[in-house]
Amino acid sequence: xxxxxxxxxxxxxxxxxxxxxxxxxxxxxxxxxxxxxxxxxxxxxxxxxxxxxxxxxxxxxxxxxxxxxxxxxxxxxxxxxxxxxxxxxxxxxxxxxxxxxxxxxxxxxxxxxxxxxxxxxxxxxxxxxxxxxxxxxxxxxxxxxxxxxxxxxxxxxxxxxxxxxxxxxxxxxxxxxxxxxxxxxxxxxxxxxxxxxxxxxxxxxxxxxxxxxxxxxxxxxxxxxxxxxxxxxxxxxxxxxxxxxxxxxxxxxxxxxxxxxxxxxxxxxxxxxxxxxxxxxxxxxxxxxxxxxxxxxxxxxxxxxxxxxxxxxxxxxxxxxxxxxxxxxxxxxxxxxxxxxxxxxxxxxxxxxxxxxxxxxxxxxxxxxxxxxxxxxxxxxxxxxxxxxxxxxxxxxxxxxxxxxxxxxxxxxxxxxxxxxxxxxxxxxxxxxxxxxxxxxxxxxxxxxxxxxxxxxxxxxxxxxxxxxx
Amino acid sequence: xxxxxxxxxxxxxxxxxxxxxxxxxxxxxxxxxxxxxxxxxxxxxxxxxxxxxxxxxxxxxxxxxxxxxxxxxxxxxxxxxxxxxxxxxxxxxxxxxxxxxxxxxxxxxxxxxxxxxxxxxxxxxxxxxxxxxxxxxxxxxxxxxxxxxxxxxxxxxxxxxxxxxxxxxxxxxxxxxxxxxxxxxxxxxxxxxxxxxxxxxxxxxxxxxxxxxxxxxxxxxxxxxxxxxxxxxxxxxxxxxxxxxxxxxxxxxxxxxxxxx
Numbered sequence: 234x235x236x237x238x239x240x241x242x243x244x245x246x247x248x249x250x251x252x253x254x255x256x257x258x259x260x261x262x263x264x265x266x267x268x269x270x271x272x273x274x275x276x277x278x279x280x281x282x283x284x285x286x287x288x289x290x291x292x293x294x295x296x297x298x299x300x301x302x303x304x305x306x307x308x309x310x311x312x313x314x315x316x317x318x319x320x321x322x323x324x325x326x327x328x329x330x331x332x333x334x335x336x337x338x339x340x341x342x343x344x345x346x347x348x349x350x351x352x353x354x355x356x357x358x359x360x361x362x363x364x365x366x367x368x369x370x371x372x373x374x375x376x377x378x379x380x381x382x383x384x385x386x387x388x389x390x391x392x393x394x395x396x397x398x399x400x401x402x403x404x405x406x407x408x409x410x411x412x413x414x415x416x417x418x419x420x421x422x423x424x425x426x427x428x429x430x431x432x433x434x435x436x437x438x439x440x441x442x443x444x445x446x447x448x449x450x451x452x453x454x455x456x457x458x459x460x461x462x463x464x465x466x467x468x469x470x471x472x473x474x475x476x477x478x479x480x481x482x483x484x485x486x487x488x489x490x491x492x493x494x495x496x497x498x499x500x501x502x503x504x505x506x507x508x509x510x511x512x513x514x515x516x517x518x519x520x521x522x523x524x525x526x527x528x529x530x531x532x533x534x535x536x537x538x539x540x541x542x543x544x545x546x547x548x549x550x551x552x553x554x555x556x557x558x559x560x561x562x563x564x565x566x567x568x569x570x571x572x573x574x575x576x577x578x579x580x581x582x583x584x585x586x587x588x589x590x591x592x593x594x595x596x597x598x599x600x601x602x603x604x605x606x607x608x609x610x611x612x613x614x615x616x617x618x619x620x621x622x623x624x625x626x627x628x629x630x631x632x633x634x635x636x637x638x639x640x641x642x643x644x645x646x647x648x649x650x651x652x653x654x655x656x657x658x659x660x661x662x663x664x665x666x667x668x669x670x671x672x673x674x675x676x677x678x679x680x681x682x683x684x685x686x687x688x689x690x691x692x693x694x695x696x697x698x699x700x701x702x703x
Numbered sequence: 704x705x706x707x708x709x710x711x712x713x714x715x716x717x718x719x720x721x722x723x724x725x726x727x728x729x730x731x732x733x734x735x736x737x738x739x740x741x742x743x744x745x746x747x748x749x750x751x752x753x754x755x756x757x758x759x760x761x762x763x764x765x766x767x768x769x770x771x772x773x774x775x776x777x778x779x780x781x782x783x784x785x786x787x788x789x790x791x792x793x794x795x796x797x798x799x800x801x802x803x804x805x806x807x808x809x810x811x812x813x814x815x816x817x818x819x820x821x822x823x824x825x826x827x828x829x830x831x832x833x834x835x836x837x838x839x840x841x842x843x844x845x846x847x848x849x850x851x852x853x854x855x856x857x858x859x860x861x862x863x864x865x866x867x868x869x870x871x872x873x874x875x876x877x878x879x880x881x882x883x884x885x886x887x888x889x890x891x892x893x894x895x896x897x898x899x900x901x902x903x904x905x906x907x908x909x910x911x912x913x914x915x916x917x918x919x920x921x922x923x924x925x926x927x928x929x930x931x932x933x934x935x936x937x938x939x940x941x942x943x944x945x946x947x948x949x950x951x952x953x954x955x956x957x958x959x960x961x962x963x964x
Binding site: 332 | 741751752754755756759763884885887888894905908909913915916918919921922924929930931932933935936939940942943946947949950953954956957
């Protein structure tokens, strides 16, 4: 009898064991991963344990993730107040892993990563920007029903990266598909279309928004925000129509001659540049730009000549002229490539010349100079220019040219100015043969500043819209 | 069947009279009542924090109650020698063990139900949203299956180890089992994981009970998440739990049957 009971027991055990194993492996795990996992983007897993003290870890595992996330974010606020920005990074990551619905943490984290890491001269550490974008993408993926993280990611493209407006348009369009998008923020898409060279789409967007704003205003004429929004959009449309005429866009559409317009014939900006290593890791950039009004900023980038990063398990070149493939990384990596150098600054043009000393000697972690060769890039994109400059150069640089450095290939449908120079590590660090010699590299057309402004030079003086023209 | 019901009802009565369990329950209820005050931790996600906090309290305290309730059950009967009185009657050992287990589960159900009542009251006072309450209650239902499985683990160990060892063994297994799915997900999604490690993880997952299947709170706390085959999933994990409970009880009976008492 006893052996029969034993046999039954073993039979029950085997059947139950088989059933649970089949269920777990065949259905439950996949279903859990699809619907119940904390993070569906393969970021969370057990990594939430990194950086939590044991008590927090126990609490997090016990199901108090949202509470722990809240406590951590309160702690991060203290670090913001004390300026301890490095300490905030792991907290941002932990909070977003513990509670992927924390929209404010994603948004603040992106801004913090993208803007707050600077050198002694307030230049951003742009090696962090791919992380900021990846964080925004992850946040948008985890919170697809609200516009906020789509808008914030678009803002990084629009404002921080500031020369790849197609991406900004893409994100702003996604944001506008969300029902909770704030009406006043929708206007930015119209501006992003213009910056991306999509002028008619920009106008169309403003007109659509005007219809929406009028409907909201007619519904409640006493609502201040509806009235203000309507007024802003009408003002935007007025300004845009003036610009379309002034910049010859309408004439071109009607196949009329562009001769009487400011953008025609294209004006030669006469770009030239020189870089002098005045001290170890300190470089003076000088050059010419024949445009008189204030407002021109020429971008200068100094980076490793070979700037690679791991993409899909392989090392790939992630540079593009004047910048980087900013969204190369799909993962949020808060530890940027410490062995890479990427300096980006603006050279402010005054009286048709620029002259700026860039001191990288005080920030060795941001500018490690570990490679042997470095590329200096000078880049001017009229799409990023302020409106009064665009009134002369137009949206895509139609009114701008340069005898030596005009480039129509590196940015789609845009005429940009692009020049490069190279320096070696020894030159930048003033070592070996360069210890007593001053390294100087310059474009072939460079003339010393005091000789550059001659009486024969043609100078463009752009009329200001505000002043009512010349 | 009658002996099983008699033992189970006696066990429920004993559990309700145990002060330590009542203190744990009282603590859980107090925390559930003060939970809305912690909404300030998140400026725009008060409901998220509240739901997460309340479900966390129920899960954590239910686990503690399940372990404390069951680890002492068999050893106490042996220590007090009351088991001899019971087994001298026409009661089989398997009936004794199953009765004890069912009693523990019934007591657990009572205590969890009380916590759920408090949750519902607090949630309705805070949000006046009955539909949301019904949604939130899905998690405690699955926690009940999870805790029944935990109680089965504890009762299985209680047939051959001392209560203190059992406490840590069961608690450790619960913590470990609660990490299984996130851990396997990390292994599976990471292309560079060693295949040997993947296979080892698969074997461990097949042998040990997976408590993380019942952690279904994420889409409940964050309602924007999409859930597929919700009912099928709940039925599957309930059946999975029943299979494991059967395994543990049969194994427990097998050990208990051979033990010198």
